[in-house]
Amino acid sequence: MNVRGYVAPLLPGLSDYRGIGRTWRGDLVAGITVGIVALPLALAFGVSSGVGADVGLVTAIVAGIVAAVFGGSNVQVSGPTGAMVVVLGPIVATQGPEVVPLLSLMAGLFVLVAGVLKVGRVVSYIPWPVIEGFTLGIAVIIFVQQIPAALGATPGPSTNTLVAAAQALPTVSWPETGWSLAIALGVAAIMLALPRWNRHIPASLVAIVVLTAVATLTHLPIARIGELPSSLPAPALPTVTLPLLAALAGPALTVAALAAIESLLSARVAASISNTGPYDADRELVGQGLASVASGLFGGMPATGAIARTAVNLRSGARTRLAAVVHSLVLIAVVYLAATAVSQIPLAALAGVLMITATRMISRSTVRSVVSASRSDAAVFIGTAVVTVSFDLIIAVGIGIAAAAFFALRTLAASGGVHREDIPGPSQPTDDEIALFRLDGALFFGAADRMIDEVNRIRNVTVVILRLSQLQVLDATGARVITELIQSLERRNITVLIKGIQERHLLLATRVGVISSLRHQNHLFADLPSAVEHARSHVRRAHEHDSPHSGADPGPGPDSAEKT
Numbered sequence: 001m002n003v004r005g006y007v008a009p010l011l012p013g014l015s016d017y018r019g020i021g022r023t024w025r026g027d028l029v030a031g032i033t034v035g036i037v038a039l040p041l042a043l044a045f046g047v048s049s050g051v052g053a054d055v056g057l058v059t060a061i062v063a064g065i066v067a068a069v070f071g072g073s074n075v076q077v078s079g080p081t082g083a084m085v086v087v088l089g090p091i092v093a094t095q096g097p098e099v100v101p102l103l104s105l106m107a108g109l110f111v112l113v114a115g116v117l118k119v120g121r122v123v124s125y126i127p128w129p130v131i132e133g134f135t136l137g138i139a140v141i142i143f144v145q146q147i148p149a150a151l152g153a154t155p156g157p158s159t160n161t162l163v164a165a166a167q168a169l170p171t172v173s174w175p176e177t178g179w180s181l182a183i184a185l186g187v188a189a190i191m192l193a194l195p196r197w198n199r200h201i202p203a204s205l206v207a208i209v210v211l212t213a214v215a216t217l218t219h220l221p222i223a224r225i226g227e228l229p230s231s232l233p234a235p236a237l238p239t240v241t242l243p244l245l246a247a248l249a250g251p252a253l254t255v256a257a258l259a260a261i262e263s264l265l266s267a268r269v270a271a272s273i274s275n276t277g278p279y280d281a282d283r284e285l286v287g288q289g290l291a292s293v294a295s296g297l298f299g300g301m302p303a304t305g306a307i308a309r310t311a312v313n314l315r316s317g318a319r320t321r322l323a324a325v326v327h328s329l330v331l332i333a334v335v336y337l338a339a340t341a342v343s344q345i346p347l348a349a350l351a352g353v354l355m356i357t358a359t360r361m362i363s364r365s366t367v368r369s370v371v372s373a374s375r376s377d378a379a380v381f382i383g384t385a386v387v388t389v390s391f392d393l394i395i396a397v398g399i400g401i402a403a404a405a406f407f408a409l410r411t412l413a414a415s416g417g418v419h420r421e422d423i424p425g426p427s428q429p430t431d432d433e434i435a436l437f438r439l440d441g442a443l444f445f446g447a448a449d450r451m452i453d454e455v456n457r458i459r460n461v462t463v464v465i466l467r468l469s470q471l472q473v474l475d476a477t478g479a480r481v482i483t484e485l486i487q488s489l490e491r492r493n494i495t496v497l498i499k500g501i502q503e504r505h506l507l508l509a510t511r512v513g514v515i516s517s518l519r520h521q522n523h524l525f526a527d528l529p530s531a532v533e534h535a536r537s538h539v540r541r542a543h544e545h546d547s548p549h550s551g552a553d554p555g556p557g558p559d560s561a562e563k564t
Contacts, residue, residue: 031326063303071287104296112289120281137388152180187352469500
């Protein structure tokens with residue numbers, strides 16, 4: 001294997017910045033814009049996951065730069081996301097926030113290995129209803145997660161988001177709850193109203209600034225982000241012990257799977273809605289893996305490609321990776337220049353930002369399209385969403401894929417069929433003793449028995465011709481069933497002829513025993529007229545053998561005739 005040829009596509013190169021001389025102004029504007037949009041989201045996702053606003057900010061900075069340089073998309077923006085928060089919440093609740101940097105490092109290594117092994121295209125096998133159900137479930141969880149913060153209450157101890165939100169309700173305290181709810185509603189109102197006036201103004205940032213100013217000037221008794229570091233932390237290896245590695249192995253695999261799926265989906269969406277060039281799925285996994293590793297070394301959380309921020313990046317004019325790098329530089333400036341101001345942001349304001357973000361993750365037109373597509377698609381979509389909210393994101397994706405595969409196999413099985421046809425050309429008196437069957441569509445483990453039962457029900461025939469030229473899918477089970485069918489018919493003294501087996505199926509049919517089960521090798525035909533003529537001659541010989549005048553000179557019987 002050519003190692004250099006294998007590894008080179010996974011590494012950054014000068015070609016990543018081709019045309020930057022023409023696009024740098026647009027990239028600079030886009031980077032500043034998406035940096036402003038990302039600030040409240042990074043803070044909110046950090047708080048919502050239970051690790052703190054500073055961790056969310058560090059993750060957006062470090063992972064944003066590393067993924068931009070090493071990733072496989074020219075315009076992807078990476079950082080903490082809502083889906084990752086949903087997975088991290090229960091882990092933090094059970095293991096504590098101090099394990100998150102190690103978890104990020106472990107998950108990053110898993111994603112990195114997946115990229116090196118070049119399994120990036122696996123995400124293309126995830127059906128559309130599963131993706132949309134997954135997204136709907138995440139949106140519901142993110143929204144419900146913010147209810148305690150919006151009410152100024154403490155989340156319950158349960159690791160289930162719905163239960164934890166319900167457990168928080170008895171802890172509300174007035175008037176603090178009223179003020180917190182007013183802040184959250186104020187943020188939501190600005191985020192909904194401002195884009196109708198001017199879509200280019202970052203509504204979430206304006207809402208945060210306005211409501212933080214109001215809360216500060218009026219000295220409202222509500223919870224704030226609190227003190228933030230005024231500089232980036234120095235990189236360091238997190239504490240590692242064998243028991244901790246064992247305890248985090250399962251969660252790290254879950255986080256890695258989510259990071260890979262979400263990042264590749266985001267990159268694919270970005271490539272489909274822009275002319276910024278294709279994306280390399282395997283390199284994207286390498287970049288996202290390195291991003292999470294780097295984030296863990298700086299005390300951050302796992303990161304993924306962020307669909308919403310990537311879309312903002314594109315709408316703002318981004319064309320190269322420079323835009324995502326600038327986005328991180330903007331956030332670095334916030335750390336060094338505005339940490340004190342950011343520390344005064346009310347937690348309820350961040351809850352309002354995430355609530356609106358969650359509602360925007362759900363497209364009504366997409367939901368209608370999925371639900372109205374077919375009953376099976378609707379079932380997969382709704383089932384995936386329900387399992388996502390009730391149990392676990394990765395379990396939901398697995399169940400969704402399994403359900404979609406079941407319905408797909410059922411549809412594929414229904415596309416296959418066995419059809420008895422009339423013998424072409426002028427009929428002959430003996431043609432009623434010849435059965436011509438056409439097998440088409442798919443003959444595989446999900447359809448074989450149903451299709452073959454029809455052939456086995458025939459009576460009063462001497463020869464069966466199986467037309468296989470229209471058979472599109474044949475697996476080992478299907479080939480074995482054909483073999484058993486031939487053997488069954490031959491035991492009933494019914495001769496079987498095969499016509500038109502495709503070249504791509506011939507090797508499988510030979511290995512499984514289809515060809516050897518025929519009475520003679522010359523019972524395999526390339527065209528139908530030859531098969532029909534052979535069948536007719538066989539019936540004639542059978543009649544001659546059974547004739548009352550054949551006692552003096554029986555002649556060759558049908559079996560002996562076939563051997564010549």
